[in-house]
Amino acid sequence: MKRETMMPNKPQADQHNEDWENLRRPRNYRQRHPFRRILILAIFLLILGGGWSLWKRIQPTQHFANLKTISHPKKDYHQAKGSFNALIIGSDERRGQTSGHTDSMMLVHANLAKHHYTVLSIPRDSRIYMPNLGYTKLTSVQSVYQDKYGSKKGITMAVKTISNYLDVPINYYLETNYWGLRSMVNAIDGITINLPFKVRLTHPWYPKDYDKTFSQGKHQLSGKMITEIVHERDSVPGTDFGRQRLQEAALVGIVNKVTDPANALKIPALAKSMSKFLIATNLKTTDMISIGLAVKGNFDAQKQVHYLQLNGKNEVLYDDILENYNEEIVLNRKRLKKIISQDFEK
Structure with a gap:
């Protein structure tokens, strides 16, 4: 009589563990497992691709291209990739106030591709014409518009007026105070x-x-x-x-x-906290990071920055806003035009 070979039974503990694992796993566990790996890999690649795309977009020559301007005094104006014009305003606005006079003003042309920067200081007592209002000092423009239209709209209108006054498009503005x-x-x-x-x-x-x-x-x-x-x-x-x-x-x-x-690693954090330092600006965090990438470890003020000052003639003239005569600076328009064409249109 042929004897059957009997397989030994699994120990009870091992059988219990296997039954427990089978209960925990879905019936189609073996079929789903490869799909999950593919899905995780796909998500990783998307994140990596998105990061690379963002990195490319914040490169200065890519980021600062086809920029909008706050006003358009020149229809035929062309900006090189990686360049922009910014107006920096220092006001005497105090805490809790919504308007202020301009204490200082600088127009900056930055060509990040060539690492060349031009800074033009504009006298606060420069005589300027405000449409439909008359002549006054540059220092009063911001205050007049902010008193009339509010802080945000007022500063934008002031920048537009100054852009037309200087006959140069402005892409960004930054206002700070004490x-x-x-x-x-x-x-x-x-x-x-x-x-x-x-x-x-x-x-x-x-x-x-x-x-x-x-x-x-x-x-x-x-x-x-x-x-x-x-x-x-x-x-x-x-x-x-x-x-x-x-x-x-x-x-x-x-x-x-x-x-x-x-301080390279501090640039993103500093950019995000700019609201503490600036009363008003249209710069975004990505703009600040892109600028930081351009100048990081490659900034030499003596070689790369060109400083200019606008001179003019001091005259006692009637101020339509203040309704009195005061000393104002009448700028040399011929020299101003030459500076703009040579240093702010590249």
């Missing part, structure tokens, strides 16, 4: 400012700073002292023109600090 500049400098742990001449504080924000003196040359200063220095004009050569040079020196100090390779 508190904004102070916060910005403090956020980057102070800056090194190279003073072009001796500065003595004659009308500081804080009375205790009165008569403080800073020698010509480099100084490592906090936000508080930087704002005191760029506000000074009575003790410096050329008064308003001297103050413009101090503001330019502060701007260089800020850019030098931000573009230091050691």
